[in-house]
Amino acid sequence: MQSLYDWIQLQRKTLSKHAEMAKAFDYILNHWNALNEFCRDGRVEIDNNIGENALRSVAVGRKNYLFFGSDKGGESAAIIYSLLVTCKQNEVEPEDWLREVIEKLNDWPSNQVHELLPWNFSSVK
Numbered sequence: 001m002q003s004l005y006d007w008i009q010l011q012r013k014t015l016s017k018h019a020e021m022a023k024a025f026d027y028i029l030n031h032w033n034a035l036n037e038f039c040r041d042g043r044v045e046i047d048n049n050i051g052e053n054a055l056r057s058v059a060v061g062r063k064n065y066l067f068f069g070s071d072k073g074g075e076s077a078a079i080i081y082s083l084l085v086t087c088k089q090n091e092v093e094p095e096d097w098l099r100e101v102i103e104k105l106n107d108w109p110s111n112q113v114h115e116l117l118p119w120n121f122s123s124v125k
Contacts, residue, residue, distance in 0.1 A: 090118045
């Protein structure tokens with residue numbers, strides 16, 4: 001990565017600041033730390049489209065959320081929405097997951113509750 005960085009820096013000096021390639025190099029250099037993190041850790045997403053798409057429903061439903069009744073009600077709804085979006089991201093049917101968790105939660109050991117999370121759903125059945 002360092003040799004790429006050095007090469008981009010060198011090439012950038014030869015270009016007009018208005019050149020399209022210069023703009024592309026500037027973009028890479030401005031996001032260099034994020035690019036390095038992406039290359040170092042395979043779990044890091046290259047973009048935040050998943051997060052933006054999840055937040056879109058929050059913006060659309062903003063007026064409806066006024067009727068949760070209290071801050072605590074809003075916090076509870078946020079937790080449920082987060083879990084349901086996580087189901088979708090893990091290709092788990094939210095209704096099936098929720099039904100299964102509600103049935104098992106009362107008798108489930110509290111130190112193993114992480115096993116009920118959506119990404120572990122197939123192993124819970």
